[in-house]
Amino acid sequence: MSQGEMVGDLDHAVGYVLKQAAAALRTAMDAALRPMDLTVPQYACLELLGQRPGLSNADLARGVFVTRQSMNGVLRGLQDRGLVTRPTTAPQGRALPTELTTTGREQLRRASAAVQAIQQQMVSHLSPAAQRRLVDDLASCVAALSVSPTPTAD
Amino acid sequence: MSQGEMVGDLDHAVGYVLKQAAAALRTAMDAALRPMDLTVPQYACLELLGQRPGLSNADLARGVFVTRQSMNGVLRGLQDRGLVTRPTTAPQGRALPTELTTTGREQLRRASAAVQAIQQQMVSHLSPAAQRRLVDDLASCVAALSVSPTPTAD
DNA sequence: TGACTCATGTCAATATCCTGACACACAATC
């Protein structure tokens, strides 16, 4: 065992390769983020906040693909370390708009650079056109899956 | 809030779209597999076993992108339901070659069909050539990330 | 032969995440 080179038909399945790529990216990001004491969800949260300040917990959760509860925990950790700030009282409704602190912005700067390097490495074998095409096709896949959330195939 | 349509620059980041696609696929697979009481790791294990019978726990774990411990739990559940069989004594070394039972094969057949439907739906907006290209590019990404497991970007 | 290294399976403890549920705030409706 343990040759692990020939998985046969599986290597040609879109889903498997997609998961494989996502897992590889996750591992690489985790390794790159670890030196700065950041998990992937934490980084994703920071990045989202950097691009769209004032997002609520629920919005953040949707953007990072986790539940509100998990994002709440992530946000607590970030808030505990002074990377983000949340008002104690909701200015509008119940949503607490989260924002980056100066320290958070600095951390995000470094983390974003590291992640960008990972992403560049990931697509380094692809031409710029192919990179853009890949993003496009991936987006198409997302859209195709979003149209019917519950196919309930028999 | 809650428009969630315009995430700005993030939509063009390969990593983000990749994660998005993987999350969407995971959700769809989960929904499709739930009626037959199968989780995604369980299905992945079955699929792997169907294509390469006799795989060990560690090999399975690598193929499904989880730890050996997690795969052990998955395997226990599958074995408990009579979907797979593992010898109590290792014929060679310590590895216990796992194999599908008849019931397991039948379950795999149905689950595989459902997952295939999901995959088809996912790439339904892409031409066959584009689909093949996507798999190719994704594989390229995996390879590019595998060359240096620990970039340790500053 | 004996020591060393590597891979495997398994156990325990920890951490993480999700499902279910509740209370609160705003908008829409009657």
Add this chain to the structure above:
DNA sequence: GATTGTGTGTCAGGATATTGACATGAGTCA
């Protein structure tokens, strides 16, 4: 003005995955 509905934040419970650790078997090399 009261009611329903949607969205939000938070709490508890259970399921899941991971890290750390250990004992066993196989291969390597002095």
